[in-house]
Amino acid sequence: MKAHFLGSLAALLAAPLLASEPVMFCERPLVAQPVAENTWMVEGLTEELSTSNCGHIGNQAFIATPNGVILIDSGSSPHFGEALKTLIAQHTSQPVRWVLTTHHHPDHFFGNAAFDKAQHLTLATTRDLMARDTDALIDNVERLTGRSLERSSVALPEVIEAGDITLGSYPLTLYAMSGHSGGDLVIMDHATGVLFLGDMGFYQRAAATAHTPGLQQWLEELHDLRILNATIAVPGHGPSAPPATIIDQTIDYLEWLDQRLSDVASEGLGANHALAGELPDTFSTIALAEYEFTRSVMQLYPRYEARLLWGAPH
Protein backbone atom coordinates (compact mmCIF):
# COMPACT_ATOMS: atom_id res chain seq x y z
CA MET A 1 0.00 0.00 0.00
CA LYS A 2 2.76 2.30 0.99
CA ALA A 3 4.79 1.26 -2.03
CA HIS A 4 1.79 1.85 -4.23
CA PHE A 5 1.30 5.27 -2.72
CA LEU A 6 4.96 6.15 -3.27
CA GLY A 7 4.70 4.81 -6.79
CA SER A 8 1.79 7.04 -7.63
CA LEU A 9 3.55 9.96 -5.98
CA ALA A 10 6.60 9.29 -8.17
CA ALA A 11 4.34 9.06 -11.20
CA LEU A 12 2.77 12.33 -10.20
CA LEU A 13 6.15 14.00 -9.86
CA ALA A 14 7.46 12.59 -13.14
CA ALA A 15 4.32 13.32 -15.05
CA PRO A 16 4.15 16.60 -16.88
CA LEU A 17 2.26 19.44 -15.36
CA LEU A 18 -1.04 18.75 -17.05
CA ALA A 19 -2.35 22.26 -16.66
CA SER A 20 -5.58 22.84 -18.51
CA GLU A 21 -4.75 26.51 -18.60
CA PRO A 22 -3.36 27.30 -22.06
CA VAL A 23 -0.07 29.17 -22.26
CA MET A 24 -0.73 32.57 -23.77
CA PHE A 25 1.67 34.61 -25.84
CA CYS A 26 0.72 37.86 -27.51
CA GLU A 27 -2.93 37.22 -26.62
CA ARG A 28 -2.93 33.90 -28.47
CA PRO A 29 -2.60 30.40 -27.04
CA LEU A 30 0.81 28.87 -27.66
CA VAL A 31 0.39 25.31 -28.90
CA ALA A 32 2.81 22.38 -28.99
CA GLN A 33 1.87 20.05 -31.85
CA PRO A 34 3.02 16.43 -31.56
CA VAL A 35 5.31 15.54 -34.47
CA ALA A 36 6.53 12.12 -33.37
CA GLU A 37 6.99 10.21 -30.12
CA ASN A 38 8.26 12.63 -27.43
CA THR A 39 8.66 15.28 -30.11
CA TRP A 40 6.68 18.48 -30.56
CA MET A 41 6.82 21.61 -32.66
CA VAL A 42 5.54 25.11 -31.92
CA GLU A 43 4.49 26.72 -35.16
CA GLY A 44 5.04 30.46 -35.65
CA LEU A 45 2.73 32.65 -37.69
CA THR A 46 3.66 32.85 -41.37
CA GLU A 47 4.14 36.60 -41.13
CA GLU A 48 6.97 39.12 -40.96
CA LEU A 49 7.95 40.42 -37.50
CA SER A 50 5.31 42.89 -36.36
CA THR A 51 3.69 44.46 -33.33
CA SER A 52 0.62 42.25 -33.80
CA ASN A 53 2.54 38.95 -33.63
CA CYS A 54 5.11 40.11 -31.02
CA GLY A 55 7.78 38.37 -33.08
CA HIS A 56 6.34 34.82 -32.99
CA ILE A 57 7.00 34.00 -36.63
CA GLY A 58 9.47 31.12 -36.53
CA ASN A 59 9.07 27.49 -35.50
CA GLN A 60 10.55 25.83 -32.44
CA ALA A 61 10.73 22.12 -31.68
CA PHE A 62 11.55 20.03 -28.63
CA ILE A 63 12.40 16.42 -27.87
CA ALA A 64 11.77 15.03 -24.40
CA THR A 65 14.59 12.56 -23.66
CA PRO A 66 15.12 10.55 -20.46
CA ASN A 67 17.89 12.97 -19.45
CA GLY A 68 16.28 16.27 -20.29
CA VAL A 69 14.67 18.24 -23.07
CA ILE A 70 16.47 19.15 -26.29
CA LEU A 71 15.10 22.45 -27.61
CA ILE A 72 15.65 23.44 -31.22
CA ASP A 73 15.40 27.24 -31.58
CA SER A 74 13.90 29.53 -28.99
CA GLY A 75 11.93 32.28 -30.74
CA SER A 76 12.48 36.00 -31.04
CA SER A 77 12.60 37.32 -27.46
CA PRO A 78 13.41 36.28 -23.87
CA HIS A 79 9.74 36.96 -23.14
CA PHE A 80 8.71 34.39 -25.75
CA GLY A 81 11.34 31.99 -24.41
CA GLU A 82 9.66 32.13 -20.97
CA ALA A 83 6.28 31.27 -22.50
CA LEU A 84 7.91 28.44 -24.43
CA LYS A 85 9.45 27.11 -21.22
CA THR A 86 6.01 27.03 -19.56
CA LEU A 87 4.55 25.27 -22.58
CA ILE A 88 7.29 22.63 -22.57
CA ALA A 89 6.63 22.00 -18.87
CA GLN A 90 3.04 21.06 -19.74
CA HIS A 91 4.33 18.18 -21.86
CA THR A 92 7.27 16.84 -19.87
CA SER A 93 8.60 17.16 -16.38
CA GLN A 94 12.14 17.16 -17.70
CA PRO A 95 13.96 20.49 -17.73
CA VAL A 96 15.40 21.93 -20.93
CA ARG A 97 19.04 20.82 -20.82
CA TRP A 98 20.17 21.59 -24.34
CA VAL A 99 19.30 24.43 -26.71
CA LEU A 100 20.37 23.99 -30.33
CA THR A 101 20.34 27.17 -32.43
CA THR A 102 19.86 26.38 -36.12
CA HIS A 103 21.10 29.76 -37.41
CA HIS A 104 21.75 33.36 -36.45
CA HIS A 105 18.44 35.00 -37.36
CA PRO A 106 16.62 36.79 -34.53
CA ASP A 107 13.38 34.82 -34.73
CA HIS A 108 15.34 31.66 -33.91
CA PHE A 109 17.58 32.45 -30.95
CA PHE A 110 16.55 35.64 -29.14
CA GLY A 111 14.59 33.46 -26.70
CA ASN A 112 17.77 31.67 -25.59
CA ALA A 113 18.08 33.83 -22.47
CA ALA A 114 15.02 32.14 -20.95
CA PHE A 115 16.98 28.87 -20.83
CA ASP A 116 19.98 30.06 -18.86
CA LYS A 117 20.50 26.69 -17.13
CA ALA A 118 20.74 24.79 -20.41
CA GLN A 119 23.81 24.13 -22.52
CA HIS A 120 23.61 26.23 -25.70
CA LEU A 121 25.08 24.77 -28.87
CA THR A 122 25.46 25.89 -32.46
CA LEU A 123 27.80 25.61 -35.47
CA ALA A 124 31.01 27.66 -35.49
CA THR A 125 29.81 29.55 -38.59
CA THR A 126 26.58 30.50 -36.85
CA ARG A 127 28.40 31.60 -33.73
CA ASP A 128 30.57 33.96 -35.79
CA LEU A 129 27.54 35.39 -37.56
CA MET A 130 25.74 35.87 -34.24
CA ALA A 131 28.74 37.81 -32.95
CA ARG A 132 28.77 39.95 -36.11
CA ASP A 133 25.07 40.72 -36.55
CA THR A 134 23.36 40.47 -33.16
CA ASP A 135 23.32 44.20 -32.38
CA ALA A 136 21.88 45.13 -35.76
CA LEU A 137 19.33 42.32 -35.49
CA ILE A 138 18.24 43.46 -32.02
CA ASP A 139 17.63 46.94 -33.48
CA ASN A 140 15.50 45.41 -36.24
CA VAL A 141 13.42 43.26 -33.93
CA GLU A 142 12.82 46.17 -31.55
CA ARG A 143 11.81 48.41 -34.46
CA LEU A 144 9.45 45.87 -36.02
CA THR A 145 7.82 44.38 -32.91
CA GLY A 146 7.81 47.54 -30.78
CA ARG A 147 9.14 45.53 -27.82
CA SER A 148 12.46 46.12 -26.18
CA LEU A 149 14.94 43.28 -25.76
CA GLU A 150 17.57 43.00 -23.09
CA ARG A 151 20.77 43.41 -25.03
CA SER A 152 23.03 41.85 -22.43
CA SER A 153 20.96 38.67 -22.30
CA VAL A 154 21.88 37.44 -25.77
CA ALA A 155 24.89 35.23 -25.03
CA LEU A 156 26.85 33.31 -27.65
CA PRO A 157 26.41 29.50 -27.63
CA GLU A 158 29.20 26.93 -27.48
CA VAL A 159 30.39 25.48 -30.76
CA ILE A 160 29.36 21.98 -31.82
CA GLU A 161 30.72 20.00 -34.79
CA ALA A 162 28.60 18.35 -37.45
CA GLY A 163 28.26 14.57 -37.34
CA ASP A 164 26.83 12.05 -34.89
CA ILE A 165 26.45 13.42 -31.37
CA THR A 166 24.92 12.28 -28.12
CA LEU A 167 23.12 14.65 -25.78
CA GLY A 168 22.87 12.82 -22.46
CA SER A 169 22.22 9.40 -23.94
CA TYR A 170 20.19 10.64 -26.88
CA PRO A 171 21.77 10.34 -30.35
CA LEU A 172 21.27 12.91 -33.09
CA THR A 173 22.99 13.50 -36.42
CA LEU A 174 23.95 17.09 -37.25
CA TYR A 175 24.55 18.51 -40.73
CA ALA A 176 26.48 21.74 -41.24
CA MET A 177 25.03 23.70 -44.14
CA SER A 178 25.08 27.33 -45.24
CA GLY A 179 22.52 27.92 -48.00
CA HIS A 180 20.02 30.03 -46.10
CA SER A 181 22.14 32.16 -43.79
CA GLY A 182 25.81 31.23 -44.08
CA GLY A 183 25.59 28.86 -41.10
CA ASP A 184 22.63 26.46 -41.01
CA LEU A 185 22.32 23.52 -38.67
CA VAL A 186 20.08 20.67 -39.84
CA ILE A 187 19.27 17.97 -37.29
CA MET A 188 18.24 14.38 -37.98
CA ASP A 189 16.69 12.24 -35.27
CA HIS A 190 17.04 8.66 -36.52
CA ALA A 191 15.07 7.28 -33.56
CA THR A 192 11.87 9.02 -34.63
CA GLY A 193 12.63 9.81 -38.28
CA VAL A 194 12.19 13.55 -37.75
CA LEU A 195 14.30 15.97 -39.78
CA PHE A 196 14.62 19.46 -38.28
CA LEU A 197 15.39 21.68 -41.26
CA GLY A 198 15.75 25.09 -39.64
CA ASP A 199 15.39 27.74 -42.32
CA MET A 200 16.97 25.52 -44.95
CA GLY A 201 13.33 24.56 -45.52
CA PHE A 202 10.40 26.96 -45.79
CA TYR A 203 6.90 25.55 -46.27
CA GLN A 204 3.81 27.58 -47.23
CA ARG A 205 5.86 30.67 -46.35
CA ALA A 206 8.25 32.19 -48.87
CA ALA A 207 11.98 31.70 -48.34
CA ALA A 208 13.99 34.65 -47.01
CA THR A 209 17.33 35.15 -48.74
CA ALA A 210 19.01 38.12 -46.98
CA HIS A 211 22.13 36.19 -45.98
CA THR A 212 22.31 33.39 -48.50
CA PRO A 213 25.82 32.77 -49.86
CA GLY A 214 24.01 32.06 -53.15
CA LEU A 215 20.86 30.35 -54.31
CA GLN A 216 22.91 27.66 -56.10
CA GLN A 217 24.58 26.73 -52.82
CA TRP A 218 21.22 26.53 -51.07
CA LEU A 219 19.76 24.40 -53.87
CA GLU A 220 22.68 21.97 -53.84
CA GLU A 221 22.30 21.46 -50.11
CA LEU A 222 18.55 20.94 -50.42
CA HIS A 223 19.20 18.19 -52.94
CA ASP A 224 21.55 16.57 -50.40
CA LEU A 225 18.88 16.80 -47.68
CA ARG A 226 16.22 15.36 -49.95
CA ILE A 227 17.87 11.93 -50.00
CA LEU A 228 18.02 11.57 -46.21
CA ASN A 229 15.78 8.86 -44.87
CA ALA A 230 13.32 10.86 -42.76
CA THR A 231 9.58 10.37 -42.35
CA ILE A 232 8.58 13.87 -41.33
CA ALA A 233 10.28 17.27 -41.41
CA VAL A 234 9.92 20.42 -39.36
CA PRO A 235 10.71 23.54 -41.44
CA GLY A 236 11.92 26.81 -39.95
CA HIS A 237 8.65 28.45 -40.99
CA GLY A 238 5.32 26.83 -41.85
CA PRO A 239 3.72 23.51 -40.92
CA SER A 240 5.46 20.15 -40.66
CA ALA A 241 5.07 17.77 -43.60
CA PRO A 242 6.85 14.89 -45.32
CA PRO A 243 10.45 16.00 -46.03
CA ALA A 244 10.13 15.88 -49.81
CA THR A 245 7.00 18.06 -49.73
CA ILE A 246 8.78 20.83 -47.86
CA ILE A 247 12.12 20.53 -49.62
CA ASP A 248 10.56 20.41 -53.09
CA GLN A 249 8.51 23.54 -52.47
CA THR A 250 11.62 25.41 -51.30
CA ILE A 251 13.57 24.06 -54.30
CA ASP A 252 10.83 25.06 -56.79
CA TYR A 253 10.67 28.61 -55.46
CA LEU A 254 14.44 29.12 -55.27
CA GLU A 255 14.95 27.66 -58.75
CA TRP A 256 12.33 29.99 -60.15
CA LEU A 257 13.87 32.97 -58.34
CA ASP A 258 17.35 32.07 -59.59
CA GLN A 259 16.06 31.78 -63.16
CA ARG A 260 14.16 35.08 -63.00
CA LEU A 261 17.19 36.99 -61.71
CA SER A 262 19.50 35.36 -64.27
CA ASP A 263 17.18 36.09 -67.19
CA VAL A 264 16.72 39.77 -66.40
CA ALA A 265 20.31 40.48 -65.37
CA SER A 266 21.76 38.82 -68.48
CA GLU A 267 19.58 41.09 -70.64
CA GLY A 268 21.16 44.18 -69.10
CA LEU A 269 17.84 45.32 -67.62
CA GLY A 270 17.43 46.88 -64.18
CA ALA A 271 16.21 45.24 -60.99
CA ASN A 272 12.73 46.70 -61.49
CA HIS A 273 12.30 44.51 -64.56
CA ALA A 274 12.85 41.47 -62.37
CA LEU A 275 10.11 42.77 -60.06
CA ALA A 276 7.62 43.45 -62.85
CA GLY A 277 4.83 41.00 -63.55
CA GLU A 278 2.93 38.47 -61.52
CA LEU A 279 4.34 35.60 -59.52
CA PRO A 280 3.53 32.16 -60.98
CA ASP A 281 0.26 30.64 -59.73
CA THR A 282 2.21 27.76 -58.19
CA PHE A 283 3.37 30.14 -55.46
CA SER A 284 0.01 31.81 -54.82
CA THR A 285 -0.65 29.65 -51.73
CA ILE A 286 2.70 30.60 -50.19
CA ALA A 287 2.47 33.33 -47.54
CA LEU A 288 4.61 36.45 -48.05
CA ALA A 289 5.63 35.33 -51.55
CA GLU A 290 5.43 38.78 -53.10
CA TYR A 291 7.08 40.44 -50.11
CA GLU A 292 10.01 38.04 -49.93
CA PHE A 293 10.39 38.06 -53.70
CA THR A 294 10.69 41.86 -53.65
CA ARG A 295 13.30 41.67 -50.90
CA SER A 296 15.24 38.94 -52.68
CA VAL A 297 15.47 40.93 -55.90
CA MET A 298 16.98 43.88 -54.03
CA GLN A 299 19.33 41.65 -52.05
CA LEU A 300 20.54 39.47 -54.89
CA TYR A 301 20.24 41.40 -58.16
CA PRO A 302 23.67 43.10 -57.94
CA ARG A 303 25.30 39.68 -57.51
CA TYR A 304 23.64 38.35 -60.65
CA GLU A 305 24.78 41.41 -62.58
CA ALA A 306 28.31 41.01 -61.21
CA ARG A 307 28.42 37.39 -62.35
CA LEU A 308 26.56 37.63 -65.64
CA LEU A 309 27.65 41.06 -66.87
CA TRP A 310 30.90 41.91 -65.18
CA GLY A 311 32.37 38.41 -65.10
CA ALA A 312 32.77 38.09 -61.33
CA PRO A 313 33.39 34.55 -60.08
CA HIS A 314 30.37 32.53 -58.95
Place this chain on the structure above:
Amino acid sequence: MVLLTQTFIPPRLAATLAALACLLISVFPPASHAATLNTAEKDPLNSFMWPVYRERFLGDASVVFDERVIVNAPRFAEDSGQVPIELDASALEASGEPITDIIAWVDLNPIPRLFTYSPMSHGLAKLSLNIRLEQASAVRVAVKQGDTWHVGGTYIEAEGGGCTTPGIATADTDWENTFGELQGRLFDNEDEQRLRLRLSHPMDSGLIPSQPAFYVQSFEMLDHQGQQVATLDIEASVSANPTLGLHMRPSPGGYVIGARDNNGNRFSMGLQP
Protein backbone atom coordinates in the same frame (compact mmCIF):
# COMPACT_ATOMS: atom_id res chain seq x y z
CA MET B 1 -4.75 74.70 -71.10
CA VAL B 2 -5.71 76.03 -67.68
CA LEU B 3 -6.69 72.58 -66.45
CA LEU B 4 -3.44 70.98 -67.44
CA THR B 5 -0.92 73.32 -65.96
CA GLN B 6 -0.12 74.43 -62.48
CA THR B 7 0.52 78.15 -62.31
CA PHE B 8 0.85 80.85 -59.68
CA ILE B 9 -2.73 82.09 -60.00
CA PRO B 10 -4.35 82.89 -56.61
CA PRO B 11 -6.72 80.10 -55.47
CA ARG B 12 -10.00 82.02 -55.78
CA LEU B 13 -9.16 83.24 -59.26
CA ALA B 14 -7.94 79.75 -60.16
CA ALA B 15 -11.27 78.29 -59.05
CA THR B 16 -13.15 80.78 -61.17
CA LEU B 17 -10.90 80.06 -64.13
CA ALA B 18 -11.28 76.34 -63.61
CA ALA B 19 -15.05 76.64 -63.55
CA LEU B 20 -14.85 78.74 -66.67
CA ALA B 21 -12.57 76.20 -68.29
CA CYS B 22 -15.03 73.42 -67.47
CA LEU B 23 -17.76 75.38 -69.17
CA LEU B 24 -15.52 76.01 -72.16
CA ILE B 25 -14.44 72.39 -72.33
CA SER B 26 -18.03 71.20 -72.24
CA VAL B 27 -18.64 73.41 -75.25
CA PHE B 28 -15.31 72.82 -76.95
CA PRO B 29 -13.91 69.42 -75.93
CA PRO B 30 -10.11 69.40 -75.74
CA ALA B 31 -8.34 68.21 -78.86
CA SER B 32 -6.42 65.50 -77.09
CA HIS B 33 -8.81 63.69 -74.80
CA ALA B 34 -6.10 61.20 -73.82
CA ALA B 35 -4.00 63.97 -72.31
CA THR B 36 -6.77 65.01 -69.93
CA LEU B 37 -7.18 61.43 -68.75
CA ASN B 38 -3.64 60.88 -67.61
CA THR B 39 -2.62 64.27 -66.32
CA ALA B 40 -3.48 66.15 -63.14
CA GLU B 41 -2.72 69.39 -61.37
CA LYS B 42 -2.71 68.17 -57.79
CA ASP B 43 0.26 66.28 -56.38
CA PRO B 44 -0.88 62.65 -56.46
CA LEU B 45 1.65 61.81 -53.74
CA ASN B 46 0.39 64.61 -51.51
CA SER B 47 3.85 65.55 -50.26
CA PHE B 48 4.38 68.78 -48.31
CA MET B 49 7.76 69.28 -50.01
CA TRP B 50 6.28 69.42 -53.48
CA PRO B 51 5.82 73.22 -53.69
CA VAL B 52 9.38 73.81 -52.43
CA TYR B 53 11.09 71.56 -54.96
CA ARG B 54 8.75 72.50 -57.75
CA GLU B 55 9.99 76.05 -57.34
CA ARG B 56 13.64 75.10 -56.83
CA PHE B 57 14.02 72.59 -59.66
CA LEU B 58 11.36 73.57 -62.17
CA GLY B 59 11.19 77.33 -61.72
CA ASP B 60 8.06 79.03 -63.01
CA ALA B 61 7.68 76.88 -66.13
CA SER B 62 4.33 75.16 -66.45
CA VAL B 63 4.02 71.81 -64.70
CA VAL B 64 1.67 68.89 -65.08
CA PHE B 65 1.49 65.53 -63.33
CA ASP B 66 1.52 62.99 -66.09
CA GLU B 67 0.98 59.22 -65.90
CA ARG B 68 3.18 58.78 -68.93
CA VAL B 69 6.17 59.60 -66.75
CA ILE B 70 6.48 56.21 -65.09
CA VAL B 71 8.74 55.76 -62.09
CA ASN B 72 9.18 52.10 -61.23
CA ALA B 73 10.52 51.16 -57.83
CA PRO B 74 9.92 48.51 -55.20
CA ARG B 75 7.18 49.41 -52.70
CA PHE B 76 9.77 49.45 -49.90
CA ALA B 77 13.54 49.66 -49.56
CA GLU B 78 15.28 46.49 -48.42
CA ASP B 79 18.64 48.25 -48.17
CA SER B 80 18.05 51.99 -48.00
CA GLY B 81 21.54 52.57 -49.42
CA GLN B 82 20.68 50.75 -52.65
CA VAL B 83 17.16 51.27 -53.93
CA PRO B 84 16.66 50.51 -57.62
CA ILE B 85 14.51 53.01 -59.51
CA GLU B 86 13.65 53.20 -63.16
CA LEU B 87 12.24 56.01 -65.25
CA ASP B 88 10.26 55.28 -68.38
CA ALA B 89 8.78 58.28 -70.21
CA SER B 90 8.84 56.64 -73.62
CA ALA B 91 5.06 57.02 -74.09
CA LEU B 92 5.41 60.77 -73.51
CA GLU B 93 8.42 60.93 -75.79
CA ALA B 94 6.52 59.14 -78.57
CA SER B 95 3.64 61.58 -78.29
CA GLY B 96 5.28 64.76 -79.44
CA GLU B 97 8.23 67.12 -79.28
CA PRO B 98 11.68 65.97 -78.19
CA ILE B 99 12.47 65.73 -74.50
CA THR B 100 15.18 68.20 -73.50
CA ASP B 101 15.74 67.78 -69.74
CA ILE B 102 14.98 65.25 -67.05
CA ILE B 103 15.38 66.06 -63.34
CA ALA B 104 14.84 63.60 -60.49
CA TRP B 105 14.74 64.15 -56.75
CA VAL B 106 13.74 62.56 -53.43
CA ASP B 107 11.44 64.83 -51.41
CA LEU B 108 12.86 63.89 -48.00
CA ASN B 109 16.55 63.25 -48.68
CA PRO B 110 19.17 65.61 -47.17
CA ILE B 111 20.53 65.91 -50.69
CA PRO B 112 17.24 65.92 -52.58
CA ARG B 113 18.43 66.04 -56.19
CA LEU B 114 19.33 62.69 -57.75
CA PHE B 115 20.26 63.63 -61.28
CA THR B 116 19.81 65.97 -64.21
CA TYR B 117 19.77 64.18 -67.53
CA SER B 118 20.14 65.87 -70.90
CA PRO B 119 19.25 63.27 -73.51
CA MET B 120 20.49 65.62 -76.27
CA SER B 121 20.62 63.94 -79.68
CA HIS B 122 20.88 60.26 -78.71
CA GLY B 123 19.42 59.63 -75.27
CA LEU B 124 15.95 58.14 -74.91
CA ALA B 125 13.63 59.02 -72.03
CA LYS B 126 14.40 55.88 -70.05
CA LEU B 127 16.95 55.49 -67.29
CA SER B 128 17.62 53.25 -64.31
CA LEU B 129 19.91 53.62 -61.32
CA ASN B 130 20.17 52.88 -57.61
CA ILE B 131 19.51 55.62 -55.06
CA ARG B 132 19.86 56.30 -51.35
CA LEU B 133 16.77 56.84 -49.26
CA GLU B 134 17.12 58.63 -45.92
CA GLN B 135 13.53 57.83 -44.98
CA ALA B 136 10.23 56.87 -46.60
CA SER B 137 9.65 59.47 -49.29
CA ALA B 138 8.17 60.49 -52.59
CA VAL B 139 10.61 60.07 -55.47
CA ARG B 140 10.01 62.42 -58.43
CA VAL B 141 11.02 62.63 -62.01
CA ALA B 142 10.25 65.74 -64.08
CA VAL B 143 10.56 65.49 -67.85
CA LYS B 144 10.63 68.64 -69.95
CA GLN B 145 8.90 68.51 -73.29
CA GLY B 146 8.52 71.83 -75.06
CA ASP B 147 7.85 74.43 -72.37
CA THR B 148 6.16 72.07 -69.94
CA TRP B 149 7.50 69.83 -67.18
CA HIS B 150 5.70 66.48 -67.05
CA VAL B 151 6.06 65.01 -63.59
CA GLY B 152 5.81 61.40 -62.43
CA GLY B 153 6.70 59.78 -59.17
CA THR B 154 6.29 57.02 -56.68
CA TYR B 155 6.41 56.54 -52.93
CA ILE B 156 8.93 54.20 -51.32
CA GLU B 157 8.82 52.93 -47.74
CA ALA B 158 12.28 52.85 -46.19
CA GLU B 159 12.28 49.92 -43.81
CA GLY B 160 13.95 46.59 -44.38
CA GLY B 161 12.77 43.24 -43.07
CA GLY B 162 13.59 41.49 -39.82
CA CYS B 163 16.82 39.78 -40.69
CA THR B 164 18.21 42.58 -42.79
CA THR B 165 21.52 43.94 -41.58
CA PRO B 166 22.23 46.99 -43.72
CA GLY B 167 25.82 47.97 -44.00
CA ILE B 168 27.16 44.89 -42.24
CA ALA B 169 26.70 42.08 -44.68
CA THR B 170 27.26 44.31 -47.67
CA ALA B 171 29.65 47.06 -46.54
CA ASP B 172 32.49 47.39 -49.01
CA THR B 173 35.42 48.06 -46.71
CA ASP B 174 38.12 47.63 -49.32
CA TRP B 175 36.71 49.93 -51.98
CA GLU B 176 40.20 51.28 -52.66
CA ASN B 177 41.07 47.98 -54.37
CA THR B 178 38.43 48.40 -57.04
CA PHE B 179 38.16 52.21 -57.06
CA GLY B 180 37.57 53.67 -60.49
CA GLU B 181 36.82 50.37 -62.18
CA LEU B 182 34.30 51.17 -64.92
CA GLN B 183 32.44 48.19 -66.34
CA GLY B 184 29.89 48.25 -69.09
CA ARG B 185 27.93 46.25 -71.61
CA LEU B 186 26.05 47.32 -74.71
CA PHE B 187 22.91 45.43 -75.70
CA ASP B 188 22.02 46.03 -79.31
CA ASN B 189 18.34 46.02 -80.18
CA GLU B 190 16.52 47.15 -83.29
CA ASP B 191 15.32 50.51 -81.99
CA GLU B 192 17.69 51.18 -79.15
CA GLN B 193 21.08 50.36 -77.72
CA ARG B 194 20.85 49.62 -74.05
CA LEU B 195 23.92 50.49 -72.00
CA ARG B 196 24.50 48.98 -68.59
CA LEU B 197 27.36 50.57 -66.62
CA ARG B 198 28.90 50.19 -63.20
CA LEU B 199 31.53 52.48 -61.74
CA SER B 200 33.31 51.48 -58.51
CA HIS B 201 33.17 54.63 -56.42
CA PRO B 202 32.27 55.24 -52.75
CA MET B 203 30.00 58.23 -53.53
CA ASP B 204 30.75 59.75 -50.12
CA SER B 205 28.21 62.48 -49.53
CA GLY B 206 30.24 64.60 -47.10
CA LEU B 207 27.37 64.36 -44.61
CA ILE B 208 29.21 61.91 -42.35
CA PRO B 209 31.54 63.73 -39.92
CA SER B 210 35.25 63.71 -40.88
CA GLN B 211 34.49 62.13 -44.23
CA PRO B 212 34.88 64.65 -47.05
CA ALA B 213 32.50 64.68 -50.00
CA PHE B 214 33.90 62.38 -52.67
CA TYR B 215 31.44 61.46 -55.37
CA VAL B 216 30.91 61.14 -59.09
CA GLN B 217 29.40 64.31 -60.50
CA SER B 218 28.86 63.58 -64.14
CA PHE B 219 28.69 61.06 -66.92
CA GLU B 220 28.87 61.91 -70.59
CA MET B 221 28.04 59.79 -73.57
CA LEU B 222 29.99 60.35 -76.79
CA ASP B 223 29.48 58.77 -80.18
CA HIS B 224 32.38 57.01 -81.90
CA GLN B 225 33.50 60.32 -83.42
CA GLY B 226 33.85 61.89 -80.00
CA GLN B 227 30.74 64.02 -80.32
CA GLN B 228 28.87 64.51 -77.03
CA VAL B 229 25.39 63.02 -77.48
CA ALA B 230 23.97 62.94 -73.91
CA THR B 231 25.02 64.02 -70.40
CA LEU B 232 24.02 62.96 -66.91
CA ASP B 233 24.90 64.95 -63.79
CA ILE B 234 24.41 63.13 -60.50
CA GLU B 235 24.53 63.93 -56.79
CA ALA B 236 25.63 61.89 -53.76
CA SER B 237 22.01 60.74 -53.32
CA VAL B 238 22.93 58.16 -55.95
CA SER B 239 24.15 54.91 -54.34
CA ALA B 240 27.76 53.85 -53.93
CA ASN B 241 29.14 52.13 -57.02
CA PRO B 242 26.68 53.83 -59.37
CA THR B 243 25.01 51.35 -61.70
CA LEU B 244 23.30 52.98 -64.66
CA GLY B 245 20.96 51.71 -67.30
CA LEU B 246 20.86 54.05 -70.29
CA HIS B 247 18.77 53.69 -73.40
CA MET B 248 20.29 55.26 -76.50
CA ARG B 249 19.38 55.62 -80.14
CA PRO B 250 21.40 53.09 -82.13
CA SER B 251 24.90 54.29 -82.97
CA PRO B 252 26.65 51.99 -85.46
CA GLY B 253 30.04 52.66 -83.91
CA GLY B 254 28.80 52.31 -80.34
CA TYR B 255 29.48 54.77 -77.54
CA VAL B 256 32.25 56.10 -75.36
CA ILE B 257 31.30 56.72 -71.74
CA GLY B 258 33.16 59.26 -69.66
CA ALA B 259 32.75 60.06 -65.95
CA ARG B 260 34.27 62.61 -63.59
CA ASP B 261 34.21 62.96 -59.79
CA ASN B 262 34.50 66.06 -57.58
CA ASN B 263 38.22 65.37 -57.01
CA GLY B 264 38.93 65.61 -60.71
CA ASN B 265 39.34 61.87 -61.33
CA ARG B 266 38.27 60.85 -64.81
CA PHE B 267 37.06 57.45 -65.96
CA SER B 268 36.12 56.26 -69.43
CA MET B 269 35.40 53.24 -71.56
CA GLY B 270 34.20 52.39 -75.05
CA LEU B 271 31.26 50.10 -75.81
CA GLN B 272 30.75 48.59 -79.25
CA PRO B 273 27.70 46.76 -80.55
